[in-house]
Amino acid sequence: MRLDINLASRPYEDARQFWMRWGTAVGALGLLTLILMTLVITGFVNARRDRQAISEKRALIAQRDQLRTQAQQFLNRPENRTTRDDSQFLNQLIERKAFSWTKVLESLERVMPPRVHVVSISPELNEDNQLALKMVVAGDSRDRAIELARRMEESRRFAQTAILRAAHADSQTGDTEQVEIVATYVPELLGDNLRTTAPAPGNTPAKPTRKGKTSAVKGLQH
Incomplete structure (x- = not known):
């Protein structure tokens, strides 16, 4: 060992x-x-x-x-107020001419949830010369109106979407909720408008609304 x-x-x-x-x-x-x-x-x-x-x-x-x-x-300045008012008036005319009810309703139809419809809608120019839409929608659920506002915010045609007020409504048609929504409408490019909104032969273009009037569209129902 x-x-x-x-x-x-x-x-x-x-x-x-x-x-x-x-x-x-x-x-x-x-x-x-x-x-x-x-x-x-x-x-x-x-x-x-x-x-x-x-x-x-x-x-x-x-x-x-x-x-x-x-x-x-x-x-x-006092000496420039006339020029300012004229330029604002021309800008309003240009913006209103670019506004298309058909395009607005088509854009809303793409984002409209089921069982929600528009009661009234009116366009107006805000301080930044942008087209602001103020609308009232109705339906059987407030959540669906909130869903509409969310879809509008995610859409390319609407921006700065906000809910102003919501109220309960007594109606025999089933529309128990009414919600007021405001949003900025973003129109398509001018070239796209010229290609897609050209009137067909024999059709008469719609007359523009007079200044100061508020238009309303009813019955956009899904």
Whole structure:
């Protein structure tokens, strides 16, 4: 029988195995630290770039608002009020000419939920010369009217959709809920309008409504 006797003052240790274990751990820790430092530096650079872009956008918005204020002050002068009123009147005529009841009703039909119909609808120009639609819809469920507002907001033809009020209505036709909705109508491009809204031969185009009158469409029912 062979006996291995260690006469050293300290126990035997395999230094190579020790350094292999701890060297691998230290190397992995260093690599992880390097990756984290890279991510931190990249995030800092991107955040700085984003802050610079936001500052530039804010400067452009402030410059635009300043120019708009100066232009508004210039148009509000007594000697320029006539020109301002004429330009606003012409803009209203242009916007009303671009308004198409057929296109509006087709767009509403695409987003109208079942058992909801339009009671009344009227267009008007807001302060930004955009076509704002104010409508009253009725149905047997308020949730369906809310669904209509959500679909309108997701549509390309409507924007800034909001519910002004909702009320319970007593009706023998089953329309127990009435909801007033306002939205900004986004018309199609002029080229698309020219291709799709050209009157067929023999058809008489509808006469535009007179200024100051409010049109109403009833019975858009699904």
